[in-house]
Amino acid sequence: xxxxxxxGDLIEIQNIGRQFNTRDGTFEALKDVNFAVEDKEFxxxxxxxxxxxxxxxxxxxGLIKPSSGSITVDGQPVVxxxxxxxxxxxxxxxxxxxxxxxxxxxxxxxxxxSRKESREAAKPFLDRVGLTRFSEHYxxxxxxxxxxxxxxxxxxxxxxxxLLMDEPxxxxxxxxxxxxxxxxxRLWDGEQKTxxxxxxxxxxxxxxxxxxxVMDTHPGTVREILDVPLPRPRDESVRRTPVFNELTxxxxxxxxxxxxxxxxxxxx
Amino acid sequence: MALEQREGSVPVVAHQTGGAVxxxxxxxxxxxxxxxxxxxxxxxxxxxxxxxxxLLIWELYGRAQETTLFFVPFTGVVSALWELAQTAEFWDAYxxxxxxxxxxxxxxxxxxxxLGLLIGRFRTFEAITKPYVTFLNALPVSTLVPIAVILLxxxxxxxxxxxxxxxxxxxxLNTAAGVRYVNRDLVEMGExxxxxxxRLFRKVILPxxxxxIMAGVRIGTGRAVVxxxxxxxxxxxxxxxxxxxxxxxxxxxxxxxxVVLALILFGIVLQVVARRIERRVSRWKYEMERAT
Amino acid sequence: xxxxxxxxxxxxxxxxGLLAGLVIWEIIGRLELSPAFPPxxxxxxxxxEVWSSxxxxxxxxxxxxxxxxxxxxxIxxxxxFGLLIGRYKPVEWAFDPLVNTFLSLPLVxxxxxxxxxxxxxxxxxxxxxxxxxxxxxxVNTAAGVRTTDHQIVEMATSFGASxxxxxxxxxxxxxxxxxxxxxxxxxxxxxxxxxxAEQVIGLIGLGGLVQRLGGAFAVEQLYAVxxxxxxxxxxxxxxxxxxxxxxxxxxxxQEETEPALQGA
Numbered sequence: 054x055x056x057x058x059x060x061g062d063l064i065e066i067q068n069i070g071r072q073f074n075t076r077d078g079t080f081e082a083l084k085d086v087n088f089a090v091e092d093k094e095f096x097x098x099x100x101x102x103x104x105x106x107x108x109x110x111x112x113x114x115g116l117i118k119p120s121s122g123s124i125t126v127d128g129q130p131v132v133x134x135x136x137x138x139x140x141x142x143x144x145x146x147x148x149x150x151x152x153x154x155x156x157x158x159x160x161x162x163x164x165x166x167s168r169k170e171s172r173e174a175a176k177p178f179l180d181r182v183g184l185t186r187f188s189e190h191y192x193x194x195x196x197x198x199x200x201x202x203x204x205x206x207x208x209x210x211x212x213x214x215x216l217l218m219d220e221p222x223x224x225x226x227x228x229x230x231x232x233x234x235x236x237x238x239r240l241w242d243g244e245q246k247t248x249x250x251x252x253x254x255x256x257x258x259x260x261x262x263x264x265x266x267v268m269d270t271h272p273g274t275v276r277e278i279l280d281v282p283l284p285r286p287r288d289e290s291v292r293r294t295p296v297f298n299e300l301t302x303x304x305x306x307x308x309x310x311x312x313x314x315x316x317x318x319x320x321x
Numbered sequence: 322m323a324l325e326q327r328e329g330s331v332p333v334v335a336h337q338t339g340g341a342v343x344x345x346x347x348x349x350x351x352x353x354x355x356x357x358x359x360x361x362x363x364x365x366x367x368x369x370x371x372x373x374x375x376l377l378i379w380e381l382y383g384r385a386q387e388t389t390l391f392f393v394p395f396t397g398v399v400s401a402l403w404e405l406a407q408t409a410e411f412w413d414a415y416x417x418x419x420x421x422x423x424x425x426x427x428x429x430x431x432x433x434x435x436l437g438l439l440i441g442r443f444r445t446f447e448a449i450t451k452p453y454v455t456f457l458n459a460l461p462v463s464t465l466v467p468i469a470v471i472l473l474x475x476x477x478x479x480x481x482x483x484x485x486x487x488x489x490x491x492x493x494l495n496t497a498a499g500v501r502y503v504n505r506d507l508v509e510m511g512e513x514x515x516x517x518x519x520r521l522f523r524k525v526i527l528p529x530x531x532x533x534i535m536a537g538v539r540i541g542t543g544r545a546v547v548x549x550x551x552x553x554x555x556x557x558x559x560x561x562x563x564x565x566x567x568x569x570x571x572x573x574x575x576x577x578x579x580v581v582l583a584l585i586l587f588g589i590v591l592q593v594v595a596r597r598i599e600r601r602v603s604r605w606k607y608e609m610e611r612a613t
Numbered sequence: 614x615x616x617x618x619x620x621x622x623x624x625x626x627x628x629x630g631l632l633a634g635l636v637i638w639e640i641i642g643r644l645e646l647s648p649a650f651p652p653x654x655x656x657x658x659x660x661x662e663v664w665s666s667x668x669x670x671x672x673x674x675x676x677x678x679x680x681x682x683x684x685x686x687x688i689x690x691x692x693x694f695g696l697l698i699g700r701y702k703p704v705e706w707a708f709d710p711l712v713n714t715f716l717s718l719p720l721v722x723x724x725x726x727x728x729x730x731x732x733x734x735x736x737x738x739x740x741x742x743x744x745x746x747x748x749x750x751x752v753n754t755a756a757g758v759r760t761t762d763h764q765i766v767e768m769a770t771s772f773g774a775s776x777x778x779x780x781x782x783x784x785x786x787x788x789x790x791x792x793x794x795x796x797x798x799x800x801x802x803x804x805x806x807x808x809x810a811e812q813v814i815g816l817i818g819l820g821g822l823v824q825r826l827g828g829a830f831a832v833e834q835l836y837a838v839x840x841x842x843x844x845x846x847x848x849x850x851x852x853x854x855x856x857x858x859x860x861x862x863x864x865x866x867q868e869e870t871e872p873a874l875q876g877a
Contacts, residue, residue, distance in 0.1 A: 114771050134773045146768040150786045150861070160772040162782070191862075211772065367706030375711060391730055448623040449630030459846035461805040463812055463820075464839045467827020472649035543719070550721040554813055555824075565725050574729060581722050588719040 063092040068122035084272040097262040105273030139208035143220040145200040147192040154188040160211040178206040198229040255304040401575035418560035422549040425484025437496020487548025492541035499533015532603035539595035659833035676818040683742035695754025738810040745806035746799035753795025757788030797853040
C-alpha cells in the first residue's frame with residue numbers, strides 16, 4: 054500500500070454527542086463519537102439512513118455545534134466555517150440565477166473578492182473539471198453530473214485543505230456516478246487534499262477511500278473503522294479484486310445487521 | 322408551487338421551529354432567520370405589543386394635536402362610534418348602505434361563478450371573453466360609476482350595478498382558474514372510467530375547483546365591499562356616504578372617523594369570515610400541498 | 614405545431630368576440646336605447662378628439678406626476694420592509710398584524726380620513742397611492758424571501774458568508790420573482806388609487822376629468838377617457854412583466870404552472 058505522505062492526524066473528533074429537541078422529547082443523534090482523520094487521507098463514512106453521518110460532516114464544516122465533545126482541525130478547535138474546509142453537497146446547491154463561472158467563484162466572493170476577480174480566479178478550476186466551454190451557461194442547462202462538477206470546482210477554488218463531501222453522487226444515475234467516482238479519484242490523486250466522504254454506497258466507499266468508518270444508528274456511534282488495503286493509483290479493475298469484494302461484503306454484513314434484518318447471520 | 326400573492330390574501334408562513342427535517346431538528350434557514358423561542362407565547366407578545374403600540378401612538382398623537390379637527394385620538398373615535406351606535410339614524414344609514422351591497426354582491430357571486438365555470442371549462446368561451454375580461458380587470462372600476470349613474474340614475478339600481486361590477490371580475494377570474502387548473506391526472510382518471518362529460522364535471526371538476534371558487538368568493542367579497550364604499554363616497558345621497566358628507570361639512574371629525582371605522586370593521590369582519598369558510602372548504606387542498 | 618395552431622385559433626376567437634361586441638354596441642347605440650350607450654363610432658370619434666385635447670393631456674400629466682412621486686418610494690420602502698419581515702422572525706411577529714389588517718380592509722374607506730388629515734390636494738392623493746401599494750409590495754417581498762432554498766443558505770454559510778452577504782447574494786435573488794409580482798400588482802393598484810382619489814376630489818387629474826365629464830353627460834368623451842385609462846393600466850403591467858422577464862431569465866427554465874390570477 055502506498056503510504057500517503059501526510060503528517061499524522063489532521064482532524065480529531067473527540068467524544069462528540071449531539072441531541073435535538075423535538076416535539077416528542079430529546080432525540081440523541083450522536084453519542085460518544087471518537088475518531089481521527091489523517092492528513093491527506095481519503096476517509097469515508099458509511100451508515101444506515103438517519104445515523105447522523107451528515108450531521109457529523111456538518112459539524113466538521115462548522116455549520117452545526119456539537120452538544121458535547123470537541124472537533125479540532127490541525128490543533129485548532131472548530132468554531133464555524135473556515136477557509137481550510139469546503140463542502141460539496143448532494144443536491145449540488147448551485148445558484149440558479151448565476152452562470153457557471155460565477156458559481157465556481159462563489160466561495161471566493163464570500164471571502165471578499167469582487168465578482169470580476171472571483172470569476173477570473175475560478176477559471177482554472179472550471180478547466181480542471183473539464184467544463185471550460187460551459188462557463189457562461191446556467192445550472193439548469195447542465196446535466197446532474199456536470200452540475201456536481203461545478204460544485205466540486207467551487208469547493209476546490211477556495212483552496213481548502215479539507216474537502217467535505219456529503220453523498221455528492223447520491224443524486225446521480227448509476228453510470229454517471231461511476232464516471233464521477235473515477236474522475237474524483239484522478240482529481241484527488243493530483244490535489245493532495247484530505248477528504249471526508251459521506252456515502253450510502255459500499256462500493257463507492259471501498260473504491261475511493263483509505264479508510265472507512267462504519268456508523269451505527271440510534272444513536273449514531275462509531276461501529277468500526279476499516280482499512281482499505283487496496284493499492285493506489287486505483288482503476289476500474291480493483292472493483293473485481295477479492296480484497297474489494299471481501300471489504301464490501303463485510304460492510305454489507307454490518308449494515309444489514311443494523312437495519313434490523315432478521316435473516317442476517319450471527320456476527321463473526 | 323403557486324405562491325403568487327393576490328390582493329387581500331395572506332401568505333402562509335411555511336416555517337416553524339421544531340419538526341424533523343432530514344433527521345435534523347431546530348433552526349431551518351429557509352431564508353428566515355429563526356429563533357428557538359423558549360415559550361410559545363413570545364410571538365404573541367410581539368404581535369399584541371405592536372398593535373398596542375400603534376394604538377398608543379394614535380392616542381398620544383391625537384391628544385397632542387391642538388384641535389381635533391384634523392386628527393382624532395383613538396379613544397375619541399371609539400367613543401364617537403359608541404355614541405353613534407345608539408342612534409337610529411346611524412343604523413338607518415347602515416341599512417341603506419347595506420341593501421345595494423347585498424344585492425350587488427349576490428349578483429356578482431352568481432354571475433361570476435357561472436361565467437367563471439364556463440370560461441374555465443371551455444377554451445372557446447375563454448377566448449371569446451378574453452378581451453373584455455382583461456380590459457375590465459385592468460380598468461379602475463370607479464371610472465365606470467358615472468356611466469352607471471347615467472344609465473340607471475342615482476337610486477339603488479346604479480349602486481347595485483357598481484357593487485356588482487367591482488365584485489364580478491375577481492369571482493370570475495378565480496373561478497375560471499380553479500376550474501382550469503384542476504389536476505390533469507384527476508380528469509384523465511375520470512375519463513379512463515368512461516365518465517360522461519356532465520358527470521365528469523359534477524363529480525370531479527367541480528369539487529376539485531371548489532378551493533379556487535372559494536378564493537374567488539373571498540376576494541370578490543372584498544372587492545364588493547370596496548364597491549360599496551366607492552358608492553358611498555362618490556354617490557352621496559343616502560346611507561353612510563351622506564353621514565360622511567355631513568360630518569365633514571360640520572367638521573365633526575370624530576364622527577367622521579367613527580363612520581369610517583364602522584365601514585372598515587364591516588370589511589374586516591366579512592374578510593375574516595370569508596377566509597374561514599374558504600379554509601374550511603379548501604382544507605384538503607392545503608393538506609395536499611403541505612405534504613408534497 | 615398543434616399548440617401553435619390552437620393558439621392562433623384562440624386569438625382569432627378573441628378578435629371575433631371583440632368585433633362582435635363592438636357591433637352589438639354599435640347597434641344598441643344607433644337604436645338610442647340609453648344615453649349611456651352611444652354608438653361605438655361616436656366613441657371612436659371622440660377618442661381622437663379627447664386624447665389630443667389639452668384638457669385631457671393636462672389631467673394625464675397631473676395623474677402621472679402623482680404616481681411618479683408616490684410609487685417609487687413606496688416600492689423601495691416596501692421591498693426593504695418586506696425583506697426585513699421575511700428574514701427576521703421578530704420583525705414579522707411585530708408587523709404581521711399591522712400589515713394583514715391593512716390588506717384586509719377596504720382601503721377606499723380611508724380616503725375621507727386621508728382628506729381630512731392631508732387636505733383636498735395632492736398630499737391626500739399621494740397618501741392614497743402609498744397605502745394602496747406599500748403593503749402589497751411588503752407582503753409579496755416577504756413571501757419571496759420565504760421561498761429561499763435553505764440548502765443554498767447553508768451552502769453559502771459553509772463558504773463563510775456573512776449575514777450581509779447571505780441577504781444580498783442569496784435571499785434577495787431568491788425573492789426577486791415574487792417581489793416583481795408585487796411590483797407589477799402595485800403598479801396597477803397605483804393607477805386605481807390615483808384615479809379614485811382624484812374622483813373624490815373631483816377637480817384634478819384623470820379622475821377629476823371623469824367626474825366632470827360624467828356630470829356633464831359627455832358620454833362619448835367619458836368613454837374615451839375610460840378606454841385610455843384601461844389601456845394604460847394594461848400597458849404598464851405589461852411593461853413591468855417585460856422588465857421582469859428580462860431580469861429573471863432563469864425563472865423561465867424553472868417554469869412551474871403559472872397561476873392565472875393576480876389581484877388587479
